[in-house]
Amino acid sequence: MGLFIAQILTGLANAGALFMVASGLSLIFGVTRVVNFAHGSFYMLGAYVGYSLMQALPGVAGFWGAILLAGLIVGVIGVIVEICVLRPVYRAPELFQLVATFGVILVIQDLTLMIWGPQDLLGPRAPGLKGIIRIMGEPVPQYDIALIAITPFVAIGLWYLITRTRVGTLVRAATQDREMVGALGVNQSWLFTGVFFLGCALAGLGGALQLPKGGADLLMDFSILGAVFVVVVIGGMGSLPGAYLAAVIISILNVFGVTYAPQSTLVLMFVVMVVVLMIRPFGLLGKEEVAGEHGQTGEPERPIKPAGPRIRLLVTTLLVILALLPLYSGNFAVVLVTDIMIFCLFAASLHFMLGQGGLVSFGHAAFFGGGAYAAALLVTYASTPMELALVLAPVSAGLAAIVIGWVCLRSTGVYFAMLTLAFGQLLWSLAFQWGDVTGGDDGLVNIWPSAWASDNTVYYYLAFTLCVGGILLLRQAAHAPFGYALRAARDSTRQAEATGINTKRVQWVAFTFAGTMAGLAGGLFVFSKGSIFPNELETARSFDALIVVFLGGVKTLSGGWVGGAFFEGAKDYLTRFEYWRLTLGLLIIFVVILGPEGIVGSLRKAGERIGLLKTPEDAT
Amino acid sequence: MLELKGVNSFYGKAHVLNDLNFSVDRGRVVALLGRNGAGKTTTMKSIMQLVRPRTGTVTYQGQDITGWSSHRVARNGLGYVPEERRIFTQLTVAENLEVGRQPPREGCTTWTEDMVFDLFPNLAERRQNYGKALSGGEQQMLTIARTLMGNPAFILLDEPSEGIAPVIVEQMARAILQLKQDGLTVLLSEQNLHFAQAVADGVVIIEHGTQQFVGSLADLQAHPDIRDQHLSI
Structure with missing residues (x-):
């Protein structure tokens, strides 16, 4: 019984930081519609800045002062990021901003490494609260009790600010219809900046507060991000009490998970999230999403047309160059x-x-990694030949996509995104923690192509054929009636339904098709590398793909592979340098600000301007 | 007080407003008439800079406001009441009014919550209700009340009579006349000619984004042919 209570208390104490970071993320998303991937980075900064301040400021006042100051400093850093990086891209297509925040993650990671070095920092203990108290014989750190007491004050203060003050009223109004708030004379820019300050300050505060418990390390940005997303979604987007409730549930769950089911810790919270969203699609205390009704910005979507002669020539040239590559370049280039x-x-x-x-x-990596693992498992346990494995990899990924798609498509928008993230995590932890079958962290090795394809050049042509074929097939689907139905479902679900399109089924098929193709890529990947490790299933891998799509241009047909080539090429080149993350991050931010329509979209605009390409109305 | 000169607006590539030229004098109520899709709402949005005119200028109180951000336009005393109402459904009536509140403006009435409740008594008892619980007519009243809280000198009313019960339409007309008496200048867009006749002194008729007629209400009544050609319902 004592242990039980002690564990609940530990969970409650852990919930504090999680709640602060989550409520910050939720606030920022509500008002600005920016999914701030960098929110974990601000949490990490809070810990590092807090650490340095605690070194400099002595005593009890110094300790608590350092925490508050860390929050403020991180808030100011957030403001700088908002003004320099996000303001130029607010008018870009929805969700494009998350690419910019991804760049910010990379920049902050390397800057932190530069300033504080690679070693983990042990957090100083809180002066005056270094001891433990015994509750039913079980030791509970005094600092935990302090955290349990502090968090409700922060929560109530925040709640008061949002529901009882003018600023809070404006924030809630902007969450619903920010253009209207502007038309009523409220300067949106400053409202956005203010919300960013508050959100980032909360993250920083959370980071600094957990120092005595967890210290500071360079992995904490990503490690909290998953949990924070889960909390926001379980609680319900935009609901503060929901965020608190969810933070408590997740934290307590984690504490018990570590004790009773250490094999399943990584996956537990995602299972809970899936269950909650199956029952309540908008989270425990969330309301149905209405935003976006008036939040649409930017130009209307262009119709999709077959490529013109110039583009066809360009693509053909590129394909010829690629087809002849092994003839004029070395082994290294062929593999790359x-x-x-x-x-x-x-x-x-x-x-x-x-x-x-x-x-x-x-969570698209679930299907890439899933296909790769399917192939690797078939080879390892059934000695399947490569040819069959390359067929079964996309088939298994497609089957997985049928199941996962069925669950995820019950929700929409951010909730859909979070569910896919959950399944990505689920598969990853399966690969990571089910060591007997998947090899765990050691992965599966010795997955080589059949003898005839073992030469790099031959394998190159195999990959060339399948990848180009796959990409063309995807492109073809966009031009097919199926593509029309899919876009109709995207642009106006109700209208499409009224026209007789079963939108959910169309989306389900699309989800499955995309999963299958990702599985094919995964299958090719595993035979090219000869091995597979859980990191191919990681969220970071999913994010890579997501960034690439936005970077290339969502509203274009070729954005995916162009962005992919750019990103993978840039990464391969940059990783040779010490601070490659910083460079890559700045490069991404640079591209995002210069070309808010992505690489292809911006090139197309430039082409139209100088007259190389036809504009839509020239054609009509 | 407000003047449009050669205003052309586009949605992407679609040319929506074609060379609008008209002005609204201080203290007047001008009705912008036209059929569905004639460009009334776009005219309103172009004045508010929610849609930026590609060419032409919008001058307000002698200042060229073209290209300003909408919040700056609003802060200069131009109040906007959108057609779709766009009240904050997840906020209470009182909170909706709070969002609209701006500091007092010289030469304009400084509105308080009590004053807007005097103008729209129905809202008073709904003070603590959420926007989503209001009827269509109450929502329309709230939109106007919310804009009044910004103490405007000039108000843009986009189709105030659309989709609400006749009783409420009458109430709305009385309110507009009351506002006119208080010295507010109004540009309202309408399809409902009777409503316009009840409140307006001046008329602008647009069709396909091009203005067809500018004059006083008396002028329009003297030319039933124009009325029938552009407004026949």
Whole structure:
């Protein structure tokens, strides 16, 4: 009984930081519609800044002062990011901003590494609260009790600010219809900046507060991000009490998970999330999403047309160059381009469901890694030949997509995205923690192509054929009646339904098709590398694909593979340098600000301006 | 007080407003008449800079406001009441009014919550209700009340009589006349000619984004042919 209570108390204490970071994320999303991937980074900064301040400021006042100051400093850093990086891209297509925040993650990661070094920092203990108290014989750190006491004050303060003050009223109004708030004379820019300050300050505060418990390390940005997303979604987007409730549930669950089911810790919270969303599609205390009704910005979508003669010539030239590559370049280039092509197919598959279907997935790596693991498992346990494995990889990924799609498509928007993230995590933890079958962290090795394809050049041509074929197939689907139905479902679900389109089924098919193609990419990947590790299933991998799609241009047909080639190429080149994340992050931010329509979209605009390409009305 | 000169607006590539030229004098109520899709709402949005005119200028109180951000336009005393109402459904009536509140403006009435409740008594008893619980007519009243809280000198009313019960339409007309008496200048868009006749002094008729007629209400009544040609319902 004592242990039970002690564990609940630990869970409650852990919930504090989680709640602060989650409520910050939720606030920022509500008002600005920016999914701030960098929110974990602000949490990490809070911990590092807090650490340094605690070194400098002595005593009890110094400790608590350092925490508050860390929150403020991180808030100011958030403001700088908002003004410099996000303001230029607010008018870009919805969700494009998350690419910019992804760039911010990379920049903050390297800057933190530069300033504080690679070693983990042990958090100082709170002066005056270093001891433990015994509750029914079980030791509970005094600092935990302090955290349990502090969190409700922060929560109530926040709740008061949002529901009882003018600023809070404006924030809630802007969450619903920010253009109207502007038309009533409220300066949206400052409202956005203010909300960003508050959200980031909360993240920083959370980071600094958990220092005595967890310290500071360079992995904490991504490690909290998953949990934060889960909390926001379980609680219900935009609901503060919901965020608190969910933070408590998740934290307590984690504490018990560690004790009673250590094998399942990584997956537990995602299972809970899936269950909650199956029962309540908008979270425990969330309301149905109404935003976006008046939040649409930017130009209307262009109709999709077959490529013109100039573009066809360009693509043909590119294909010829690629086809002849092994004749004029070395082994290194052949292997590198094989990788790039595989990644392009993966990106194009996500681009298909995202661009054509409007289905934003945060977990597409599930199908890439899933296909790869399927092939690897078949080879390892059934000695399946490569040819068959390459057929079964996309088939298994497609089957997985049928099941996962069925669950995820019950929700829409951000909730859909979060469910895909959950399933991505689920598969990842399966691969990671089910060591007996999947090899766990050691992965599966010795997955080589059949003898005839074992030469790099031959394998290159195999990958070339399948990747180009896959990408063309995806493109073909966009031009087919199916593509029309899919876009109709994306642009106006109700209208499409009224026209007789079964939108859910169309989206389900698209989801499955995209999953299948990602599985093919995964199958090709595993035979090209000869091995597979859980990190191919990681959320980071899903994010890579997502970033690439936006970077290439969502509203174009070729954005997926163009972005893929750019990203994979840039990464391959940049990783040779020490601070490659910083460079890549800045490069991404740069591209995002210069070309808010993505690489292809911006090139197309430029082409139209100088008269190389036809504009839509020239054609009509 | 407000003047449009050669205003052309586009949605993407679609040319919606074609060379609008008209002005609204201080203290007047001008009705912008036209059929569905004639460009009335776009005219309103172009004045508010929610749609930026590609060419031409919008001048308000002698200042060229073209290209300003809408919040700056609003802060200069131009109040906007959108057609779709766009009240904040998840906020209470009182909170909706709070969002609209702006500091007092010289030469304009400084509105308080009590004053807007005097104008629209139905809202008073709904003070703590959420926007989503209001009827269509109450929502329309709230939109106007919310804009009044910004103490405007000039108000843009986009189809105030659309989709509400006749009784409420009458109430709305009385309110507009009351506002006119208080010295507010009004540009309202309408399809309902009777409503316009009850409140307006001046008339602008547009069709396919092109203005067809500018004049006083008396002028229009003297030319039934124009009325029948562009407004026949």
